[in-house]
Amino acid sequence: xxxxxxxxxxxxxxxxxxxxxxxxxxxxxxxxxxxxxxxxxxxxxxxxxxxxxxxxxxxxxxxxxxxxxxxxxxxxxxxxxxxxxxxxxxxxxxxxxxxxxxxxxxxxxxxxxxxxxxxxxxxxxxxxxxxxxxxxxxxxxxxxxxxxxxxxxxxxxxxxxxxxxxxxxxxxxxxxxxxxxxxxxxxxxxxxxxxxxxxxxxxxxxxxxxxxxxxxxxxxxxxxxxxxxxxxxxxxxxxxxxxxxxxxxxxxxxxxxxxxxxxxxxxxxxxxxxxxxxxx
Amino acid sequence: xxxxxxxxxxxxxxxxxxxxxxxxxxxxxxxxxxxxxxxxxxxxxxxxxxxxxxxxxxxxxxxxxxxxxxxxxxxxxxxxxxxxxxxxxxxxxxxxxxxxxxxxxxxxxxxxxxxxxxxxxxxxxxxxxxxxxxxxxxxxxxxxxxxxxxxxxxxxxxxxxxxxxxxxxxxxxxxxxxxxxxxxxxxxxxxxxxxxxxxxxxxxxxxxxxxxxxxxxxxxxxxxxxxxxxxxxxxxxxxxxxxxxxxxxxxxxxxxxxxxxxxxxxxxxxxxxxxxxxxxxxxxxxxxxxxxxxxxxxxxxxxxxxxxxxxxxxxxxxxxxxxxxxxxxxxxxxxxxxxxxxxxxxxxxxxxxxxxxxxxxxxxxxxxxxxxxxxxxxxxxxxxxxxxxxxxxxxxxxxxxxxxxxxxxxxxxxxxxxxxxxxxxxxxxxxxxxxxxxxxxxxxxxxxxxxxxxxxxxxxxxxxxxxxxxxxxxxxx
Ligand SMILES: Nc1ncnc2c1ncn2[C@@H]1O[C@H](COP(=O)(O)OP(=O)(O)OP(=O)(O)O)[C@@H](O)[C@H]1O
Ligand SMILES: [Mg+2]
Numbered sequence: 162x163x164x165x166x167x168x169x170x171x172x173x174x175x176x177x178x179x180x181x182x183x184x185x186x187x188x189x190x191x192x193x194x195x196x197x198x199x200x201x202x203x204x205x206x207x208x209x210x211x212x213x214x215x216x217x218x219x220x221x222x223x224x225x226x227x228x229x230x231x232x233x234x235x236x237x238x239x240x241x242x243x244x245x246x247x248x249x250x251x252x253x254x255x256x257x258x259x260x261x262x263x264x265x266x267x268x269x270x271x272x273x274x275x276x277x278x279x280x281x282x283x284x285x286x287x288x289x290x291x292x293x294x295x296x297x298x299x300x301x302x303x304x305x306x307x308x309x310x311x312x313x314x315x316x317x318x319x320x321x322x323x324x325x326x327x328x329x330x331x332x333x334x335x336x337x338x339x340x341x342x343x344x345x346x347x348x349x350x351x352x353x354x355x356x357x358x359x360x361x362x363x364x365x366x367x368x369x370x371x372x373x374x375x376x377x378x379x380x381x382x383x384x385x386x387x388x389x390x391x392x393x394x395x396x397x398x399x400x401x402x403x404x405x406x407x408x409x410x411x412x413x414x415x416x417x418x419x420x421x422x423x424x425x426x427x428x429x430x431x432x433x434x435x436x437x438x439x440x441x
Numbered sequence: 442x443x444x445x446x447x448x449x450x451x452x453x454x455x456x457x458x459x460x461x462x463x464x465x466x467x468x469x470x471x472x473x474x475x476x477x478x479x480x481x482x483x484x485x486x487x488x489x490x491x492x493x494x495x496x497x498x499x500x501x502x503x504x505x506x507x508x509x510x511x512x513x514x515x516x517x518x519x520x521x522x523x524x525x526x527x528x529x530x531x532x533x534x535x536x537x538x539x540x541x542x543x544x545x546x547x548x549x550x551x552x553x554x555x556x557x558x559x560x561x562x563x564x565x566x567x568x569x570x571x572x573x574x575x576x577x578x579x580x581x582x583x584x585x586x587x588x589x590x591x592x593x594x595x596x597x598x599x600x601x602x603x604x605x606x607x608x609x610x611x612x613x614x615x616x617x618x619x620x621x622x623x624x625x626x627x628x629x630x631x632x633x634x635x636x637x638x639x640x641x642x643x644x645x646x647x648x649x650x651x652x653x654x655x656x657x658x659x660x661x662x663x664x665x666x667x668x669x670x671x672x673x674x675x676x677x678x679x680x681x682x683x684x685x686x687x688x689x690x691x692x693x694x695x696x697x698x699x700x701x702x703x704x705x706x707x708x709x710x711x712x713x714x715x716x717x718x719x720x721x722x723x724x725x726x727x728x729x730x731x732x733x734x735x736x737x738x739x740x741x742x743x744x745x746x747x748x749x750x751x752x753x754x755x756x757x758x759x760x761x762x763x764x765x766x767x768x769x770x771x772x773x774x775x776x777x778x779x780x781x782x783x784x785x786x787x788x789x790x791x792x793x794x795x796x797x798x799x800x801x802x803x804x805x806x807x808x809x810x811x812x813x814x815x816x817x818x819x820x821x822x823x824x825x826x827x828x829x830x831x832x833x834x835x836x837x838x839x840x841x842x843x844x845x846x847x848x849x850x851x852x853x854x855x856x857x858x859x860x861x862x863x864x865x866x867x868x869x870x871x872x873x874x875x876x877x878x879x880x881x882x883x884x885x886x887x888x889x890x891x892x893x894x895x896x897x898x899x900x901x902x903x904x905x906x907x908x909x910x911x912x913x914x915x916x917x918x
Contacts, residue, residue, distance in 0.1 A: 214775065264777035276772035278765050280832075280896060289765045292758050293777030299786065302757040303750060311758065354777050 166228055167192045167358050167390040168213070168268075173222035174246035175208050175414075182208040183219070184414035185248040190358075195384060195391045197405040199398075199425075201434065205414040206394045207273055210360055214270050215260040220244065223252050226266055226358070231258050247415070265293055269356035271347040273363045273394070277335040283346050284331045287318040290353035321349040324383065340367050345379070352387060359383075361393040365400050377403050402426065410434070443561045450557040457547035457554065464543040467536035471501055471509075474533050478524045490520050504735075507593050510538065541590045545583035552579030578745070582738060589737055597850050603737045604849065605842035607801045610744040612825040612837040613751055614794035619823070620831035620896070621755055622787040623767030628686075628702025629822050631709045632792040634814035635682055636675040636799025638713055641728040641809045642721060643671040649730040654723055661720035668732045672743065672800045679796025680789045682709075687785045698788075706816060713811035722811070729808040740801050747794050752834055754790070763787050767832075828885050829892050836894030852878055 168190040175183040183205040190196045198206050212219040212232065220240055224232035235251035236244040258266075278286050291314040297307030305311075322328045325345040330338055335346060344364055351359060364380070365373045377400050384391055395401050401408065402422045410418040410425060412434040418425060425431055475494060484490045493516045500508040517524070517534075536543070556572040585602065592598050611629060618624050643666045645653055654660030666674070682705070690701045712718070714725040722728075734740060754760050762783050765773040774780050803809045825844050829836030855874040860866070885892075 216771070216775075259779070260771075260774040261777045261779045264775060270775055272772065272775075276769050276775075278768040278772065280768055281761075281764065285761065289761045289773075289778075290776040292762045292765075295758055297758065299754075299759060302759055303754045305753065305757075307758075314758070350776065 165191060166225070167194070168392065169225040169228075170209075170213070171223040171225070171252075172248040172250070173209065173212055173219045173224065174248060175205070175212055175217060176220040176240065176244065176246060179243065179245070181246055181414050183212065183411075184246055186222075186411065186414070186416055188409050188416075188419075190390060190392055192390055193384070193388075194406045195380070195393070195404050197401045197408045198392065198394050198411065199396070199401060199408060200411040200417075204411045206411065207362055208414075209411075210270060210362055210394065213263075214268060214360065215258045215263045218257055221246055221248060221251060223256075226263075226268060229266075230254070230256050231263060231266065232256055261293070264354050264356075267355070267357040268360065269351035269354045269358070270360040271344070271351055271362055271364060273366065275340075275343050275347060277343060277346060277350070279334075279336050281335060282332050283322060283327055283335050283338065284318055286335050286346060287321050287350050287353045288314060290350045291317055293354060318353060321352050322346075324352070324386070325349040325379070341372050344368070344376075348383070352383070356389065358390045358392065361391065361395075363394050363396060365395055365397045368397075370399075373397050373400050376400065380404055446557050446561040450554040450561070453550050453554040453557070457550040460543050460547040460550075463536060464540035464547070467533060467540045470533055471513075471537055472498065474530060474537065478526065478530055480525055483520075483523045487520075487523070490516075490523065493519060506541075506590075513538075542587050545586040549579050549583040552576050582741065585737055585741060594736065599737050601842070601846045601850055603740050603805055605845040606737070606740045606744040607798055607805055608822070608825060608845055609838040609841035610747050610801065611795055611798035612822050612829065612841050613748050613834055614791045614798060615822050616826045616829075616831065616834065616837045617751055617755065617763075617794075618787055618791040619826060620833070620837075621760065621767060622763040622784065624691075624784060624788065625696050625699045626702045626788065626791070627699050627816070627819050627823070628683075628706045628792075629795050630814045630816060630818040631702065631706030632679040632683065632795035633799030633802060633818070634706075634709060634713060634811055635679045636796030637803035637809045637814070638722060638728065638799075638811070639675040639678040639796070640668075640671045640800030641731045641803050643674060644668050645728070645731040653728060653730055654720070656726065657719045657723065660723070668804075671732075672797055675800035676793040676796040679799065680793035683789045683792030684785070687788045691784045691788065692781055703816065703819075706814070706819065710811050710814055725810075725812065727808045727810050728803075731803070733804045733807050740805065743797070743801060747797055748834065748838065751790075751794065755834070759783070759786065764832075824882055827892055828882070828889075830894035830896060831892065832896035833892065833894035833898055835899035836892055836897075839899070840893060847881070848874075848878060 166189065168188075170186055170188045173183055173186045174181065186205075186209055188196075198209065200206055208217070211217045212222075213224055215232065218234050219232065221235055221244070222233075223230060233252050233254045233256040235253070235255070237255075278289060281289065294314070295302070295307070295310065297310055301307045319328065319331070322331055325348055327338075327342060327346055327349065330342065335343065338346060344366075348359075348361070348364065361380070365376050368376060380391060380393075381404055383389060393401075393405075405422055408418075408420065408422055408425045409416060410428075410431050417434055418428045418431050420428070475497065479494075484494050493512070496512040497509060497516050500512050553576055556576045559572045559575075588602075589599055611633060615626070615629050618626050642662060646665050647663060650663065650665075651659040686701055686705055690697050713722045715722075716724045718724070755763070762773070762778045765776065765778060766780060766783060770780060799814075821844070825840045826837055828844065829838070829840030852874045855877050856872065
């Protein structure tokens, strides 16, 4: 593929009332990379994800996906007076995409506080995420004229469950699965949207060291198998150092360091802000 | 094994077709039969006999089967000494008296034959799943037909079945929105009203319009559409209003829909009674003399088809998207589901079927008046949905019949003042039924929080402990 830049953030700022959750964040992710975003609790990592995926419209700044402008905003209305972000230049365009539109472009995500469809089985959870690929319309789907497509979607869902090692739990209710499996199910569900860029919000949260190690292998594996670019938020330093090509570190919404894992490990600012606070 | 099944099916089919043939030919045989029985033309000389005989033919012409049979029995009993009964006549008489039941039974046999053929020829397992429901549905419809012919069209049982089927459709349409998509709407009565009025207005025969619209010079509309088309338009009219309401309201995040739809239902009720619209809606007067159904099979067929369509929809990829929205909007949106488009879709479809239900209700009541479509009606439907189980279609259907049977039939005695000897039973008087009814409902809501079915579906397989599903799953592994 000719796309070199998968994702680019330019001066993204997200301000809630007086709280600047993300402040002048600029970053750049190339195709096929695994990039990690780290920082202490409340640093604004999840908020950054929400700005990329259209959950929030950022107060200021722009997001490009494969060189296409998908999000752009400047302080509007009440925010004109309230704005206290560090970056004082404002893009003139306003571009807003809803989360479903951004997913359709090829950006999928998982959630920090697992959001599975509670009344549905593992299989159904994955199957729902194939809905956006449908060629059928309401009538053909209701009258089952789309059975070939339905068959393909079901096969895809099974393959993905197999890929994350959950085929045996196919018909179990998603919420009845243990924590680690729910996290993997969320990844399978995100993969069912056939993304090119996968955003993982703390995929190893609540996992023990063995599970975390297995997850690291798994993430590297799916990158290869599905040709993915991966952007992840994570607190487990071993995992981050192990699989990331590059790392961004933020604190209080601002970037404090960026570089290769080795560089981050020895960066005094990072140690002060992050490792010093959150002892591993 | 295969050939045996097909042979049995063939034999069944031949028998069924033969019986249907004879039964259908017996349908119009009565006038001829009356002639044959009275070969000597005795009726012409006996005034009483002639009158009795005319009563039979009159009833026949009216199309009132019950009356015809009653008068026929009277005629045959009263003048048996003057009539000749050959074997042929007796057989024909038997056929005439029983042809509906015979036809229904034969259709049932045909369904079994079809199911057998499907079982025998099916290579994939796809159609086998269809065969059993097919037979059950045929059995249900034949059963209704037979019961209707035994108890009469207007018996309490048939009343409950007819109204129950209509309420079932409306409850399922509400469940599609409230139970499956997680949108809380309180506008069902409003959409039913639109459906009922659209149907009535469009289907009143032209010759009746002058009388119905007597205060409005025969009304504005001077044409009349066939009933089925009118029903579809009734649904579309309701859907159109839903579309308009949905445009602004469904973009908002929280539960504005409940308030908006409740308000809409109240407004629409007033609008339809507005004098200025009289040439179309007949103002606050009744709409009547439109085409109605004469057999319970009609509402059953239409409600059945509609509920089947809703069920298919819910199990399609769109239905899965609706359930995803209900379970977690944020996750659903992150999976590429357009929230507004899908909410709007669910709302419009739900209202379409509420409109169709309203049209059927109009036919059932034979008259329509806007004032009757109060929010209490919406709460009735909501209760049925809650009692049946949010997110269970079969629950809504079962609860509808129970609700209608209880309110129209089983609890009726509570309204009658009753004496046991000289002792008057306390509390029993007009209005007590509603009190008892409310108590029953409160008990259900308190102790069966999730309703009769929860969000599960009624399944024969589960009921008779059928292990086929489990076996199939096992085979695949
Ligand atoms: N919707 C919101 N409204 C107001 N404040 C918010 C909102 N979302 C996040 N915040 C604030 O923004 C800051 C950053 O939150 P965020 O969830 O992005 O942190 P995080 O880096 O993901 O932390 P953690 O590691 O705990 O997940 C926090 O102070 C939080 O309280
Ligand atoms: Mg977070």
